[in-house]
Amino acid sequence: MANSRRDFIRSGAALAAGMRGLASASAPAAAGIQVPKVKFGGVEISRLVLGVNPIYGFSHYNRNLDETMREWYTPDRVCEVLHRAAAYGINAFNYYHSERSLADWSRFVAEGGKMHLIPQVGAGADAATLVKTLHPLGLQRQGEVVDDAWQAGRMDTVKEWCKRVRDLGVLVGVGTHIPEVIARIEEENWDVDFYAGCVYNRRRTVDEWKKALGGEMMEMPHDIYMASDPARMYGALRQTKKPCFAFKVLAAGRIAPEGIEKALRTAFESIKPYDAVYVGMFPRFRDEIRIDAEIVHRILS
Numbered sequence: 001m002a003n004s005r006r007d008f009i010r011s012g013a014a015l016a017a018g019m020r021g022l023a024s025a026s027a028p029a030a031a032g033i034q035v036p037k038v039k040f041g042g043v044e045i046s047r048l049v050l051g052v053n054p055i056y057g058f059s060h061y062n063r064n065l066d067e068t069m070r071e072w073y074t075p076d077r078v079c080e081v082l083h084r085a086a087a088y089g090i091n092a093f094n095y096y097h098s099e100r101s102l103a104d105w106s107r108f109v110a111e112g113g114k115m116h117l118i119p120q121v122g123a124g125a126d127a128a129t130l131v132k133t134l135h136p137l138g139l140q141r142q143g144e145v146v147d148d149a150w151q152a153g154r155m156d157t158v159k160e161w162c163k164r165v166r167d168l169g170v171l172v173g174v175g176t177h178i179p180e181v182i183a184r185i186e187e188e189n190w191d192v193d194f195y196a197g198c199v200y201n202r203r204r205t206v207d208e209w210k211k212a213l214g215g216e217m218m219e220m221p222h223d224i225y226m227a228s229d230p231a232r233m234y235g236a237l238r239q240t241k242k243p244c245f246a247f248k249v250l251a252a253g254r255i256a257p258e259g260i261e262k263a264l265r266t267a268f269e270s271i272k273p274y275d276a277v278y279v280g281m282f283p284r285f286r287d288e289i290r291i292d293a294e295i296v297h298r299i300l301s
Contacts, residue, residue: 034089035293036300038274040243041137041171041193045092045116047268048296049245050085051280052096052120053252055104060202060223060252072284078104081283082113088293092137094196094245094278095119097130105134118245120175120196121145127161131168138171140196140245146176147203155184162192175247177203179236186240196245196278197237199230199267200252225251234270246271247278257286261295268299 037044057070117136175196237244
């Protein structure tokens with residue numbers, strides 16, 4: 001027990017030292033391991049894209065973890081993590097817009113940071129303003145908004161949003177947690193460039209959950225993660241020729257550390273060679289940036 005405690009303290013001190021080193025250097029040197037890249041639009045992006053949820057406290061677990069993430073992710077640490085991810089060749093970020101995130105992004109850029117942005121656009125964000133302010137590669141309609149429209153029978157509103165974004169001169173994307181959404185858009189041949197699919201369908205209705213769970217219902221119905229779900233979404237992502245981003249491939253932190261490599265390997269073996277994954281990172285206790293980058297490099301190289 002004493003040795004384990006000493007090892008934990010030493011590993012924590014090493015991680016903290018590395019993070020402090022980043023704070024003193026606005027543009028850290030590239031790490032030895034670089035995440036492989038793939039063409040997306042007119043540029044090359046890393047096949048491991050930095051996810052946004054942990055940075056702003058969207059744990060998809062519980063409120064205590066939400067608050068823990070928000071408390072830890074100070075503006076200093078947000079920029080440190082962006083710089084550290086970039087050092088491992090992670091050069092794309094699934095940004096989500098708010099006053100806080102814009103301030104953090106502006107600081108990162110002022111410090112010499114560079115990343116391609118692929119923002120997910122929520123219900124209250126103005127696409128034209130985002131394009132003018134952020135100069136992103138593309139805009140992705142947020143999955144929550146799309147799935148609300150799907151369940152309300154109002155997918156026409158999503159289609160109209162895509163048309164408006166097309167006129168802004170950036171790539172047009174649709175996010176969802178529901179495989180059937182992608183299938184429908186493909187059948188109707190919408191003018192979109194890419195998809196982002198959550199590999200766990202956490203947007204089933206109560207009736208759909210009861211059917212899937214044999215009549216039972218679990219607590220927190222918006223964050224139930226069924227182990228049989230990923231294969232369904234991976235199938236939907238493979239069926240389209242358009243580039244896709246798989247997300248929540250680690251089940252929003254529910255995959256144990258010893259299962260992370262297997263889950264990432266499954267993801268990359270299940271998507272197309274020109275697809276990528278969004279992965280959120282919370283390196284408070286473990287150097288998740290280095291660990292994930294090394295795993296993805298090992299899988300793809």
